[in-house]
Amino acid sequence: MRFLVRERLFGIGDDYWIEDADGRKVFLVDGKAMRVRDTFELKDTDGRVLVEIHKKLLSLRDTMIIERDGERLATVKRKRLSLLRNHYRVALIEGTDLDVSGRILDHEFSIEYDGELLAQISRRWLTVRDTYGIDIVREDADAALLIAVSVCVIVLAEKEHEG
Template sequence: MRFKVRDRIFGIGDDYWIEDEDGRRAFLVDGKALRVRQTFELKTLDDQVAAVIRRKVVAIRDTMVVEREGERLASVHKKHLTLLRERFKVELADGSAWTVKGDIIDKEYEIESDEGRVARISRKWFRIRDTYAVDVDEGADVALVLSVAVCVDALTSDEDG
């Protein structure tokens, strides 16, 4: 299933819609203003919170955590050593991990598990500036994958200025 995301300059209080492949609103990324740390809620159309995304306050590496109903689903951080291209690691609550690799800045990357690709993120599918697609592979947790893409964007935006 493919979703369309418009690039944003991430900051406290940023809100934006993620649309499905037919252009219908699917999720709201609700940036929470007036919080001590950067926080987003990924909400469904019926205003249910599908995931909460928070920046960890104290961490050796800049890290964001994805939670659902108070339980940690994943933490996302940049890998220590990266050659040529940026890579992020997603540590899942069940002990497994995903790798985010490719051209993160230009939004041409994949999220992979040990079993194979989980999602592909690409700007090539759209001619609209500052828009990219998240193509979620069948069987993957859509809200978790979209949350990881939000984390990668927020962590990358911080480094760029």
């Protein structure tokens, strides 16, 4: 499954559609303005909230939380020792971890579980300016979760780069 995302997707308070490879709207990223912390909702085309994403208020390292139906699904934070590339760890509530690594600010990174590629985020294979793709490799993968993870790591990397 391949999805297309516009570069300016991650402005707080803005709403943007994520489209499939055929240009059909699939997910809406609803940025919530006027909140104390960064907050997004990922919705389906009927307006149902699939996941909520928000920044943890008090933590030593910037951390984002992904919730589904009010229950924590995952925690996303940068790995401590990652000098050459951006590395993030996604701790899923059931106890497994996903690894995110690559050039996050360039939108060239991958999401893996135990060495197996789950999703590739890239702008290399697109010719449309200011657009990048999220290519979910496994058909049985949770697309909403992987898109939410992508949103989290890009937001965290941009905040770190600004600071």
